[in-house]
Amino acid sequence: MGEMQELSTFWFVTIAAVKVVAVFTVVMGVVAYMTLAERRVSAFIQDRLGPNRVGPFGLLQPIADGIKNIIKEETMPGTAAKFYFVLGPALAIMPAVVTIAVIPFAAPLPTPVGTVDMVVADVPIGILYILALSSLAVYGIVLSGWASNNKYAFLGGLRASAQMISYEVALGLSVIAVLLLVGNVTLTETVWKQQQLGMWFVFPLSLAFIFFLISALAETNRLPFDMPEAESELITGYHTEYSAMKFSMFFIAEYAHVVTASALLATLFFGGWDIPFWTGDDMFRHEGGWIRGFDEAGAPIPATPSVLITLLTLGAFCAKTGFFLLLYIWIRWTLPRFRYDQVMHLGWKVLLPGALGYIMLVAGTMLVLDQLEVPYGMLYGGVLTAVSGITTLAFLFFVDRDRVISGAHRKRNVAGRRLPVAPKAGGPAATS
Amino acid sequence: MTDVLFVLFAVVATGGGIGVVTGRSPVASLLFMVATLASLAGIYVLFEAHFLAAIQVLVYAGAIMVLFLFVIMLLNLGHDYRADLKYGSWFLLSLVVVGLTAGVLVQGLMGTGETGLRAGGAEVAAALDAAVVEKGAVGVIADPLFTDYVVAFELMGLLLLVAIVAAVVLAKPRDPEAGE
Numbered sequence: 178m179g180e181m182q183e184l185s186t187f188w189f190v191t192i193a194a195v196k197v198v199a200v201f202t203v204v205m206g207v208v209a210y211m212t213l214a215e216r217r218v219s220a221f222i223q224d225r226l227g228p229n230r231v232g233p234f235g236l237l238q239p240i241a242d243g244i245k246n247i248i249k250e251e252t253m254p255g256t257a258a259k260f261y262f263v264l265g266p267a268l269a270i271m272p273a274v275v276t277i278a279v280i281p282f283a284a285p286l287p288t289p290v291g292t293v294d295m296v297v298a299d300v301p302i303g304i305l306y307i308l309a310l311s312s313l314a315v316y317g318i319v320l321s322g323w324a325s326n327n328k329y330a331f332l333g334g335l336r337a338s339a340q341m342i343s344y345e346v347a348l349g350l351s352v353i354a355v356l357l358l359v360g361n362v363t364l365t366e367t368v369w370k371q372q373q374l375g376m377w378f379v380f381p382l383s384l385a386f387i388f389f390l391i392s393a394l395a396e397t398n399r400l401p402f403d404m405p406e407a408e409s410e411l412i413t414g415y416h417t418e419y420s421a422m423k424f425s426m427f428f429i430a431e432y433a434h435v436v437t438a439s440a441l442l443a444t445l446f447f448g449g450w451d452i453p454f455w456t457g458d459d460m461f462r463h464e465g466g467w468i469r470g471f472d473e474a475g476a477p478i479p480a481t482p483s484v485l486i487t488l489l490t491l492g493a494f495c496a497k498t499g500f501f502l503l504l505y506i507w508i509r510w511t512l513p514r515f516r517y518d519q520v521m522h523l524g525w526k527v528l529l530p531g532a533l534g535y536i537m538l539v540a541g542t543m544l545v546l547d548q549l550e551v552p553y554g555m556l557y558g559g560v561l562t563a564v565s566g567i568t569t570l571a572f573l574f575f576v577d578r579d580r581v582i583s584g585a586h587r588k589r590n591v592a593g594r595r596l597p598v599a600p601k602a603g604g605p606a607a608t609s
Numbered sequence: 610m611t612d613v614l615f616v617l618f619a620v621v622a623t624g625g626g627i628g629v630v631t632g633r634s635p636v637a638s639l640l641f642m643v644a645t646l647a648s649l650a651g652i653y654v655l656f657e658a659h660f661l662a663a664i665q666v667l668v669y670a671g672a673i674m675v676l677f678l679f680v681i682m683l684l685n686l687g688h689d690y691r692a693d694l695k696y697g698s699w700f701l702l703s704l705v706v707v708g709l710t711a712g713v714l715v716q717g718l719m720g721t722g723e724t725g726l727r728a729g730g731a732e733v734a735a736a737l738d739a740a741v742v743e744k745g746a747v748g749v750i751a752d753p754l755f756t757d758y759v760v761a762f763e764l765m766g767l768l769l770l771v772a773i774v775a776a777v778v779l780a781k782p783r784d785p786e787a788g789e
Contacts, residue, residue: 301741302660305660305667305747308663308667310666315671319678331682342672342675363745
């Protein structure tokens, strides 16, 4: 048992093609229904009904929207730079749909021709591939803003480029904490190391999770970070001049980014396709076979891939990703938009130094644990969880004191019916 | 298959390079530059230098070029630079530099001795494959960087720091009351 049958080249190429088509189709389907979910959930939050006329519960609404967008008239502003105006949406959508390729979505599947990895491309650079390609996403937005020859669109494009560069830094630094604990950059190994640690990385790396969640929100340009669109200030920012399917492509790109970010959050911090409290699904490629782990003597314990485990783990992955998709919608319809200087302040003055300090803390704790020869497992994770938990609480305590989100502590004073402290004569005013 | 892809990337990279210097608008030049950088990343992948390819896209195409684009758009460059593109002594100088670089490249590619790029060949490739399996795609680069070349690495960091400090000093608005 545990022996691995390698795929022949023919089957490798065929199965890879099937996986590409399947994952692409699923992502596009999720994107379509995410638009419906967004409208239905926002309606629920605002005590409305939302679109419920097309098909049962409005389930055919995305199809109606798609048809509408295709048959609508395409407008082209007279003074636009035509080539770049058309290039913009294409450049926006390309990175959005290819980044999902490296995320493993289930345990390996046994087939008659060999065991198939449930990931489109298990490239050796894993997470770096996602960071690299998503850094290209900004071109589509900036170029379309510039090519529209419209001041609002242009401002939106400039805001997008400044914001995405700023938060890429924080995003990358928060991932480094995960890389330290994994010791590699591939996402299959990230899942495996979480199974070996006996806990998901959200516990030992809680602060990195918070930083990553915030940065990912900013990178996808969603509320409260939708400065590039900001309807109340910029009409709709970079896609003001776009209509019909070109307009729709920006939305497909945005939702595809949200899907990738959710899947990435699930993989990096919530165990990927791992099923909690069960070691039966642990599986990793090791010296030409599949192993479940190592026994006390350090010998590998073989694992047997099965169709049932693949289906169960696929379900676990979908549930986790679905949760984050819902969280994205939930945040969008709950929080108001930041001011632009607040966005920059949070990115450069809070997240960047915070993430840097946290990397040092995690690395230092790991160094001490390794020196004490604590084995990689529950105790190792427990110590890191304690250290991270204290840091996270301290961080939350400091951020929420009228520095980033103003008014938080003043409101408490009102509720407690305490009178504001009177300003000293001649001293500075008693504002924050 | 690999050869076809290599030729494709090489053509795009060279064409992009020509496009950068002949482009009519700064934005077009910048996009040609991005195409060149992306094609180079593709060539790195063909050489199985995945990490290098990712960093190439992440740092150059994804960050530095976006900053360039940002600056070009903020300054809204017109065609003021046309006057600088005269065929003068700079043109001759650039021809000399191009000629010398081409000579070094030909020497490196064709030479089979110690200095040739093809020296070692299959043995080097096999050793590299083994190292990737052992240390991972990042470890192969990181290991020598933080052991054998750590002094050079730190000096590079220092150099960049100096450049950043210099940029900040230059960009700082002059205080009119300081009286310089």
